[in-house]
Amino acid sequence: MREWLASRGVDTGSLRGLPRWNADPPQDGVPSVRRPPGRADRVVEEVAGQLEKVTGEPGGVALLLLHLLDEVEEAFELSYHFGLLWDTLRGAGTCVRDRLDALPAAEAAAARAVLPLLSALDEEILAENAVTSGLLTAQAEASERAAGHCRETAAAARSLPAGHEPLAEYLTHAAARGEVYNHAISGVARAVTAHLENGAPLDAALAALTAAEQHPRLDDRKRVSVLRAHRFSLTALRRDPDADWLRVDHGTLSLLYPFALRGATPEDVVELVAGTAADWRLADAVPVQVHASLELDDMWDGSDSLGRRYDGARAELPDVVVRDLGGTELSRFGAEIIFSRLGNHFVRFHTELLDVTPADLYALLFRAAPEHGSGAVTFDPGPGPAAGGAGAAGPGRPRLSDLALDLARDAAAEVRAATGGTNGVQAVCRPGMFQAVVAVHEASVARGPARNAVPRREVRTIEEFAAAAGAQVLTNPVTHLVGSIAEWSRYATRGASSSTVVGMTGDWTVSTCNTTLLVGLGAAGFTMSGRRMTAEFAASLDGLFAGWSDELAGHYRRTRDFQRRAEEAGADPAAADPAALLELARELDAEKIRLHDFSVEARSAMALIRSPSLVSSPVEAQILERLLEESGYSARVRELVRTMDEVAHEQLGPVIEKIAAQRAGQEDRADARAERRQRAKLDSLLAVIAAVGISGLGQILQSGYAVEATGSALIVTAIVLLAGFVGGWFYLAARRGT
Structure with missing residues (x-):
């Protein structure tokens, strides 16, 4: 059925999500809204859009409804939040009923035959809602209404026009199966109510339940298993009537x-x-x-x-x-x-x-x-x-x-x-x-x-x-x-x-x-x-542990973020910003202090809760100790302490060491560069001084050989050039570290 609908362009994935509470992606820290406002209107809009794709197909509308019915039944097996199931069934029913007059007569008849099955499932969910509320009479009434809707489908299936024989056969079988099941559920609920209110016997109800389990029309193993569970409960109730x-x-x-x-x-x-x-x-x-x-x-x-x-x-x-x-x-x-x-x-x-x-x-x-x-x-x-x-x-x-x-x-x-x-x-x-x-x-x-x-x-x-x-x-x-x-x-x-x-x-x-x-x-x-x-x-201590665990989860998330940032910085140490590394290290130090303070406070509270000094009575202290032990308090304390140690040492420690090493490397490289620059300046200065010292030789030449103005100028120029050459050579050599 799903493949046939998909081949006609029906978005079966969207239909599947309508009755499911987890169809929408989760939001971090935000609980799921099990019945969002306006969900029924969304169902009508979604079903209307998909109906347009099958309206011209023989039996298309009926098949779309049956597919949606299957999706709701599957969700019903998994979820106790029935609001979305009701919204889906009722929204789809409203959408189709509003469009029946616009359909060809044969297609409208097929759709009308399926609609009571949606109502039957709606009542089955109401019956389940009643039993989970402790309301057996309401359960019986809802099951009886569901059986009645199944009979409506069976009657409509017998009147389908020619060309719909496979659909009529399927609907007749589904209706008979639903009627047997719901009639049995109603009988069980009324029998147990009478038994618990006035001690009425359960023999007839057990016999009827056994017959329903073996009924040839009830070929659904899931429903048979439900009847079997009811039979076991009735058997236990009547085991010792004089107890x-x-x-x-x-x-x-x-x-x-x-x-x-x-x-x-x-x-x-x-x-x-x-x-x-x-x-x-x-x-x-x-x-x-x-x-x-x-x-x-x-x-x-x-x-x-x-x-x-x-x-x-x-x-x-x-x-x-x-x-x-x-x-x-x-x-x-x-x-x-x-x-x-x-x-x-x-x-x-x-x-x-x-x-x-x-x-x-x-x-x-x-x-x-x-x-x-x-x-x-x-x-x-x-x-x-x-x-x-x-x-x-x-x-x-x-x-x-x-x-x-x-x-x-x-x-x-x-x-x-x-x-x-x-x-x-x-x-x-x-x-x-x-x-x-x-x-x-x-x-x-x-x-x-x-x-x-x-x-x-x-x-x-x-x-x-x-x-x-x-x-x-x-x-x-x-x-x-x-x-x-x-x-x-x-x-x-x-x-x-x-x-x-x-x-x-x-x-x-x-x-x-x-x-x-x-x-x-x-x-x-x-x-x-x-x-x-x-x-x-x-x-009440469950909430305290939940808060501590949530606090640790927050530390863990922040630590992972620190790790990511450290890894990004470590990917290219030469390009790493020393100021950014310093800031990250400060954040890590603050996180470590925050985690340490949290650990001290949590351990102190856990010790006080177990301490005999919390209460003044040794007897009540012993009772509290045993209650805590039976609630798994010791195991939860050990798990929390282990997690705190893991977050503090295995997660934060390596990150701090890695950043410290990067910071040390950055500082060593910076010191080396500064030292080379200083040495280059000093060597250059000494070289210039040495070169300028040659000017003394120029004075001797000038005095001994009576060098004139032109010669003196040449000597001074040569000395200056020599000083510049020697100073520059020493400076470059020092910068290169040679």
Whole structure:
């Protein structure tokens, strides 16, 4: 199909780039814009231009749409940012529908038969967006609509005029395949919803799912693999219908997005926040209140000999509301930005957990991920339904991670503005750099998964907690994608990447790469608050390391530039400008001092973080030490120190030595030239003096032989000529070094 279109002049490369987030070349230091404004208009313009090239071809418009459909399906396999996919499908559909009346009847009929397949894929993407938002009912409804669009294509294909038999056959097969698949997905979503809400059995759903996998019309291995994944999850859910299922009766959830601010010291940032942040605009919001210190307990009053400690400033923001694409509220979080004197800044969204099921926990934890489904994330009070309907860009940000990044970048902009805009303050952050801290104060179990199952039994031991069905949601990392409905049911009871940090009677702390679980059954609330602060401190260090790594990357880039300039100067040492070499050497010396200062500051901070003197409690110091160890802190420190040493010695050292050698050579050559010139002048002077001394002989001749005026003149002329000749000969000989 691609070759046929290309032979008609269609730019298939441009069409391929429409649904792909990385079609445009990257810009240094600028994150990709996953859904640029006006992208749908660009799609209409691009598709309209390509349509003109195939409008006169039999089936040309239909083939162009099918090709674009294939491109979107391929992109759908790779990306969780669905905005570009929706823009491409909807823009292409709008473009063709607006031109149907101008097409020949047969071509218009072929195009009309293909258009429902675009709508079907649009609904499939909406269904995927729903499952990544924890909305199984919305997923079922979108899948049912997709199946309906497939039936529309099948009906239209049967009515195609003569001459379109191959296209009709292809569309009939594609429609049947899509209908079987989407009908199965809808059935699974509704069955799991009923199972988790009221304990409905899954036997019929499993049988239907198995039949769909084996359906002769479903010959797409990718779609069969999705149904198989759902079947495995359903099998895990019904494995033990009488098992004790976990409920978190009371707890807290904190979603942290660490970041660093380059170009300003942490102390200066904290002072600026305390003094000026009340008027800052942060992601279209103004802080509700700014505090000049953090909410810390006595444990953080450490005993560092230099008086350093963990503290900072805090900017409270309005509540954040997460809504689905239809405007229904899903979650509400308190919001604040923590600015630390150690440099481990972070955005914090927090909420209280009350009577939460494992499925609820899974959805809440996944809210932190950049792979979460698109919605509307706004500050309260926010607007209602997203403008433009399902999938539209709408107001606010599509995800919590997007809001967190905007907050960090806006904070950097405000610091930059507060310092006159001359220090180049930049935020170092990324969407996937998040941590979730879950604190469980009370928990219970009930027989079966039904939300309102009774009776409930209070969980009093860690063994009971860990053995309950659904506890694995809390002992595994937040995934970067959702592969099937209720896939958490297949998680290991203790994830391979999780580790128990400390365990005392009734207490349990489990750490993974992006989560920390704090279980304090029977613990007083204020004791859990201190434990949560420790966990959040450890979790916030990702941003600090990201800032240090970015700083080193800046040193490395500057060093490479120095190397390039040195190599250019060394290519022709004779023509090298001594002043330019001197300036380059000064720049290198300044860079070396800058790197040395950075290294000292970073090593000092890393040592303080690991030091028992950071906190006053030996118990909390041990817990922090183990949390740091489980987070890979030691390995990151070693890697950072190794990189600092490499940049300082292996990169900067040779460049300095090379330029020093060039400078020494330049100076030696200059000294040699100056010495030769001086010697030439001296030798010439001596030669002249010697030659002039011959004038004494002329006087003797003049006196002894009574030489007259004419002879005297000849003698004087001869002496002058001889002096000039001897002086010139000695001068030239000295200049040549002979």
